Amino acid sequence: MAASPGFLALRESIIExxxxxxxxxxxxxxxxxxxxxxxxxxxxxxxxxxxxxxxMCAHLxxxxxxxxxxNASVMVDNATHLPxxxxxxxxxxSNYCFHHLRDADKDRALAEIxxxxxxxxxxxxxxxxxxxxxxxxxxxxxIALLVWRIARRGxxxxxxLLKNAARILTGRWEHPASVAWWQAALSRAGFIxxxxxxxAHEGGLARAHAPRx
Numbered sequence: 495m496a497a498s499p500g501f502l503a504l505r506e507s508i509i510e511x512x513x514x515x516x517x518x519x520x521x522x523x524x525x526x527x528x529x530x531x532x533x534x535x536x537x538x539x540x541x542x543x544x545x546x547x548x549x550m551c552a553h554l555x556x557x558x559x560x561x562x563x564x565n566a567s568v569m570v571d572n573a574t575h576l577p578x579x580x581x582x583x584x585x586x587x588s589n590y591c592f593h594h595l596r597d598a599d600k601d602r603a604l605a606e607i608x609x610x611x612x613x614x615x616x617x618x619x620x621x622x623x624x625x626x627x628x629x630x631x632x633x634x635x636x637i638a639l640l641v642w643r644i645a646r647r648g649x650x651x652x653x654x655l656l657k658n659a660a661r662i663l664t665g666r667w668e669h670p671a672s673v674a675w676w677q678a679a680l681s682r683a684g685f686i687x688x689x690x691x692x693x694a695h696e697g698g699l700a701r702a703h704a705p706r707x
């Protein structure tokens with residue numbers, strides 16, 4: 495999935511919007527296989543790549559060593575608990591991480607991100623941006639698109655739809671939030687210059703700044 499054209503295009507959009515400089519210390523929240531961290535490393539002073547999965551972090555560490563990337567470090571931790579000092583990073587980026595968190599934990603993650611960002615620091619992230627409901631036209635369109643993508647795979651797709659339905663009913667599916675929710679949450683967390691845009695698929699792109707002095 496990380497190598498798909500859509501994900502690669504979103505990566506480029508995030509990197510471009512982050513406006514990286516050679517002096518920046520960048521934090522990648524939910525770094526995974528390093529899609530953003532590896533793309534950002536040549537343009538910044540240091541990359542801190544954080545992921546909740548020890549196995550994923552070990553995989554990324556090995557990849558960094560194999561590629562000879564020396565200005566990056568890997569940390570195992572949760573988005574709601576960033577092991578960094580206050581005002582210690584210039585840029586925070588993330589891609590398809592926050593939909594794994596319930597809304598309350600999204601708020602906690604935003605509070606932590608604001609804590610570690612320097613005044614005027616940038617936050618840019620991509621994520622699923624819709625709600626599991628039918629009241630909004632975008633939500634209906636996204637759900638229909640996702641169902642069609644899965645169902646066209648035939649019997650295996652139909653089985654996956656049934657499994658996903660069971661996960662939703664038992665509260666074990668992802669927890670995506672809408673563009674409007676993110677707009678409000680970022681403002682609620684104290685960010686400024688908030689801009690959240692829906693993309694042509696289920697995703698969206700958000701950008702904001704930490705308050706300036």
